[in-house]
Amino acid sequence: MHEVDKRILKLIDLLIFEKKIKNQKDFCSEVGLLLPNLSKIRKGESRFRVSHIEVISKKYNVNINWIFGTEKKVFRTPESIEITSV
Secondary structure, X not given: OOHHHHHHHHXXXXXXXXXXXXXXXXXXXXXXXXXXXXXXHHOOOOOOOHXXXXXXXXXXXXXXXXXXXXXXXXXXXXXXOEOOOO
């Protein structure tokens, strides 16, 4: 599985933990991803598209540089948590 996909999957868990979304189904609905495709991504059979990443960044204020592994801050806020490995 690609590192970007791992980070987004970790992000889904974080968003659920922070109660920004209820579950994976909500996430998929909000970013325009079919729930069965999320399963394929988890299995390494598919990947998140650039359009998904764009929506994720805008909708949840996620730092795209974190998604691509070049920065530690997950969100585009000064008080953002930092995650270095996935």
